[in-house]
Amino acid sequence: xxxxxxxxxxxxxxxxxxxxxxxxxxxxKASILKGRNAGIKNPNKxxxxxxxxxxxxxxxxxxxxxxKLVQHQDGSLLFEIGKDLGDLTKNIHKLLGSRxxxxxxxxKYYFKSEGKRIRPLLVLLMSQATSxxxxxxxxxxxxxxxxxxxxxxxxxxxxSYNNKDTIYYPTFSSSGTIILxxxxxxxxxxxxxxxxxxxxDDVIDNSQMRRNDISANLYFGNKMTILAGDFLLAxxxxxxxxxxxxxxxxxxxxxxxxxxxxxxxxxxxxxxSTMSIFEYYIEKTYMKTASLMAxxxxxxxxxxxxxxxxxxxxxxxxxxLGLAFQLIDDMLDFMTTDEELGKPTGADLKLGLATAPVLxxxxxxxxxxxxxxxxxxQDGDVEKARGxxxxxxxxxxxxxxxxxxxxxxxxxxxxxxxxxxxxxLIELTQKVLxxxx
Amino acid sequence: xxxxxxxxxxxxxxxxxxxxxxxxxxxxKASILKGRNAGIKNPNKxxxxxxxxxxxxxxxxxxxxxxKLVQHQDGSLLFEIGKDLGDLTKNIHKLLGSRxxxxxxxxKYYFKSEGKRIRPLLVLLMSQATSxxxxxxxxxxxxxxxxxxxxxxxxxxxxSYNNKDTIYYPTFSSSGTIILxxxxxxxxxxxxxxxxxxxxDDVIDNSQMRRNDISANLYFGNKMTILAGDFLLAxxxxxxxxxxxxxxxxxxxxxxxxxxxxxxxxxxxxxxSTMSIFEYYIEKTYMKTASLMAxxxxxxxxxxxxxxxxxxxxxxxxxxLGLAFQLIDDMLDFMTTDEELGKPTGADLKLGLATAPVLxxxxxxxxxxxxxxxxxxQDGDVEKARGxxxxxxxxxxxxxxxxxxxxxxxxxxxxxxxxxxxxxLIELTQKVLxxxx
Numbered sequence: 001x002x003x004x005x006x007x008x009x010x011x012x013x014x015x016x017x018x019x020x021x022x023x024x025x026x027x028x029k030a031s032i033l034k035g036r037n038a039g040i041k042n043p044n045k046x047x048x049x050x051x052x053x054x055x056x057x058x059x060x061x062x063x064x065x066x067x068k069l070v071q072h073q074d075g076s077l078l079f080e081i082g083k084d085l086g087d088l089t090k091n092i093h094k095l096l097g098s099r100x101x102x103x104x105x106x107x108k109y110y111f112k113s114e115g116k117r118i119r120p121l122l123v124l125l126m127s128q129a130t131s132x133x134x135x136x137x138x139x140x141x142x143x144x145x146x147x148x149x150x151x152x153x154x155x156x157x158x159x160s161y162n163n164k165d166t167i168y169y170p171t172f173s174s175s176g177t178i179i180l181x182x183x184x185x186x187x188x189x190x191x192x193x194x195x196x197x198x199x200x201d202d203v204i205d206n207s208q209m210r211r212n213d214i215s216a217n218l219y220f221g222n223k224m225t226i227l228a229g230d231f232l233l234a235x236x237x238x239x240x241x242x243x244x245x246x247x248x249x250x251x252x253x254x255x256x257x258x259x260x261x262x263x264x265x266x267x268x269x270x271x272x273s274t275m276s277i278f279e280y281y282i283e284k285t286y287m288k289t290a291s292l293m294a295x296x297x298x299x300x301x302x303x304x305x306x307x308x309x310x311x312x313x314x315x316x317x318x319x320x321l322g323l324a325f326q327l328i329d330d331m332l333d334f335m336t337t338d339e340e341l342g343k344p345t346g347a348d349l350k351l352g353l354a355t356a357p358v359l360x361x362x363x364x365x366x367x368x369x370x371x372x373x374x375x376x377x378q379d380g381d382v383e384k385a386r387g388x389x390x391x392x393x394x395x396x397x398x399x400x401x402x403x404x405x406x407x408x409x410x411x412x413x414x415x416x417x418x419x420x421x422x423x424x425l426i427e428l429t430q431k432v433l434x435x436x437x
Numbered sequence: 438x439x440x441x442x443x444x445x446x447x448x449x450x451x452x453x454x455x456x457x458x459x460x461x462x463x464x465x466k467a468s469i470l471k472g473r474n475a476g477i478k479n480p481n482k483x484x485x486x487x488x489x490x491x492x493x494x495x496x497x498x499x500x501x502x503x504x505k506l507v508q509h510q511d512g513s514l515l516f517e518i519g520k521d522l523g524d525l526t527k528n529i530h531k532l533l534g535s536r537x538x539x540x541x542x543x544x545k546y547y548f549k550s551e552g553k554r555i556r557p558l559l560v561l562l563m564s565q566a567t568s569x570x571x572x573x574x575x576x577x578x579x580x581x582x583x584x585x586x587x588x589x590x591x592x593x594x595x596x597s598y599n600n601k602d603t604i605y606y607p608t609f610s611s612s613g614t615i616i617l618x619x620x621x622x623x624x625x626x627x628x629x630x631x632x633x634x635x636x637x638d639d640v641i642d643n644s645q646m647r648r649n650d651i652s653a654n655l656y657f658g659n660k661m662t663i664l665a666g667d668f669l670l671a672x673x674x675x676x677x678x679x680x681x682x683x684x685x686x687x688x689x690x691x692x693x694x695x696x697x698x699x700x701x702x703x704x705x706x707x708x709x710s711t712m713s714i715f716e717y718y719i720e721k722t723y724m725k726t727a728s729l730m731a732x733x734x735x736x737x738x739x740x741x742x743x744x745x746x747x748x749x750x751x752x753x754x755x756x757x758l759g760l761a762f763q764l765i766d767d768m769l770d771f772m773t774t775d776e777e778l779g780k781p782t783g784a785d786l787k788l789g790l791a792t793a794p795v796l797x798x799x800x801x802x803x804x805x806x807x808x809x810x811x812x813x814x815q816d817g818d819v820e821k822a823r824g825x826x827x828x829x830x831x832x833x834x835x836x837x838x839x840x841x842x843x844x845x846x847x848x849x850x851x852x853x854x855x856x857x858x859x860x861x862l863i864e865l866t867q868k869v870l871x872x873x874x
Contacts, residue, residue: 200667204660223641226663227701230637234694241687249686250678257671264664
């Protein structure tokens with residue numbers, strides 16, 4: 001039963017849009033299923049585990065629920081998103097071209113497992129939600145239909161890429177919201193950049209696994225993985241240039257810079273003298289996770305011609321969602337078991353990383369200080385740190401901080417006009433908080 | 438005597454613009470000095486070595502000559518270039534910011550040795566040469582003075598970079614040519630992208646040396662070198678976005694894509710079924726070397742508002758110069774000795790690479806085929822291939838092909854109005870052909 005979720009992709013039958021949607025959006029939902037039985041390992045103390053809203057459901061129930069979401073109200077909004085999300089992989093493959101088959105194979109390796117797709121989903125929903133908000137300027141109708149895939153200049157290459165002027169259509173939902181072709185393209189670019197950063201991070205961190213699969217560096221080797229990451233970034237940059245929007249180009253370029261700086265901060269993990277260890281951690285989290293969500297939401301609104309106020313709402317929503325997303329991720333690292341994720345409990349500790357639960361525990365147990373400093377490198381450090389985290393209120397406090405960021409995200413987004421997309425963004429925020437995977 | 442060329446940089450005395458110019462432009466010239474006595478190793482056959490125009494000169498003579506170039510005609514043109522070139526490193530350091538000192542250290546590692554600077558020099562000279570050619574549109578006078586270093590959006594980061602609106606002045610030469618601030622910025626971006634590609638290539642190729650220094654991957658480790666390359670690319674992308682010119686952004690983005698594809702083609706070195714082995718080599722050379730020169734020349738002209746015809750001239754010049762540059766590089770690989778470059782003769786062969794001299798030799802000696810196919814991996818392959826190259830006309834034919842590309846470059850550039858910059862570009866072309874290093 002459990003394997004049938006994947007069989008949609010492993011069999012040669014093309015999934016329908018509906019099936020794609022069920023998988024695409026519902027990876028978040030399906031997570032409620034998996035890992036439901038993960039308890040908090042706490043050998044020393046009875047603590048109150050964070051309250052999870054999700055219920056244990058069968059796969060059929062989850063798919064049923066997803067189908068209800070599809071037929072949500074007038075049955076159009078989420079179907080449209082589902083189609084746009086379903087086309088994502090196909091479109092990214094087009095953007096990558098087909099000249100260097102091996103390089104493409106490596107690049108596409110991380111797209112095949114579909115993943116959570118939370119980043120492109122965010123871009124698409126934010127595009128819809130801001131489409132009915134106040135505009136700084138009216139988008140020219142011709143902009144709606146066309147993204148040039150022709151190089152601006154004649155001499156771009158000896159060889160041509162997808163040198164076509166393709167007509168793309170906006171997605172009008174019957175509830176009045178719109179996704180522009182440029183915003184759909186942005187979703188693709190964001191997923192490419194995210195994947196490029198995964199590829200390089202996996203080389204840098206010597207990763208073994210990624211999304212329950214062997215990581216690309218192990219599978220293809222470091223060289224090809226570096227090149228594939230560069231290749232994705234380069235292709236994303238070309239696609240970005242063709243959006244012809246300097247503000248958006250700058251926003252996305254800073255995302256790439258932030259990703260690098262975040263990875264660097266994580267690698268060094270030495271706090272700056274002007275920052276507390278917690279501030280350093282939050283800064284790293286912003287750089288590595290929240291910046292991409294914040295700026296891609298903002299960029300989506302900018303492409304739609306949003307006012308400064310609206311684009312600030314989009315940024316604030318994405319930033320807070322991203323921080324909450326990572327805080328929950330760091331919390332879950334202490335709550336998962338080997339069976340579920342193929343990821344051992346306290347995996348971050350083993351990597352030498354002191355995340356929020358540990359940093360909160362440090363406030364109660366100063367003896368964690370030296371362990372953090374030496375990156376849990378001595379025998380028994382990981383176990384000792386884990387024990388202290390469970391004894392402390394670190395996990396609850398992490399959840400509380402994530403909750404407050406989710407609240408800020410919801411506060412921001414409710415300043416936009418009511419729409420199905422706005423509801424979906426609010427729902428997404430709540431799911432970030434209650435996810436178990 | 439020989440070491441004094443470097444002492445300008447190793448002593449703490451700030452070099453004057455003139456000194457910087459002497460070094461910056463004259464690395465090409467100084468090359469005539471070094472390696473003058475490199476003979477062609479030819480144990481089997483007396484061949485006619487390619488005719489070199491350069492004469493043996495002392496260091497003083499070379500500097501004298503460079504100073505004459507500085508005072509060229511009205512004494513202004515090359516002085517201005519020299520100043521712009523001298524400011525390059527300083528400006529790049531500003532673009533990199535100072536937040537992550539170690540990351541900056543790695544990134545800056547390759548800037549410290551100054552290198553040949555041929556790429557930014559090209560951009561600056563092409564900017565001047567096209568500034569007096571026909572224009573598609575008149576550049577707005579305010580564009581002359583200002584590049585915003587302020588992010589376009591308020592929420593760019595928790596932390597600020599160089600968030601200043603800086604006023605930059607164009608460089609007017611008394612001969613009437615102009616370098617715009619945006620073109621100077623382009624020169625910096627191009628050097629950053631080139632350096633990023635060196636950093637990643639060094640990791641991928643497991644390099645040991647770079648410009649007579651230990652390569653960054655050995656010195657700082659692979660992880661930091663990958664990150665530093667990403668960091669440079671990201672910062673270059675932000676600076677690029679701030680040029681606010683979609684056509685230029687696209688051109689530079691395709692340069693990055695081409696660099697990756699070129700490195701990939703070199704790494705795989707398997708020809709496509711639709712291409713001959715020589716076509717594959719030329720294609721790889723375009724991707725890895727000529728594309729950057731072609732498109733950065735073209736981008737310089739576009740920033741100056743050049744007509745399509747002028748920008749095509751710029752592209753054609755850069756493309757042919759780039760191909761010639763690499764062909765000569767590949768030829769010199771068979772003509773240098775260990776003493777000169779710290780690079781052993783036939784270094785490319787040892788890396789498994791079949792470059793133009795080998796591919797020409799293959800036409801005369803088909804027995805090279807299997808060696809090329811197995812990438813000179815068996816004992817004695819390198820020596821056998823080298824012997825056959827010396828026996829063949831491979832070196833002369835490579836020189837001839839380079840000469841024909843230089844001619845095409847000169848033919849293109851002479852279609853621009855006469856100027857000192859045009860002369861300098863022609864001279865540069867001739868020097869590419871006669872360089873010994």
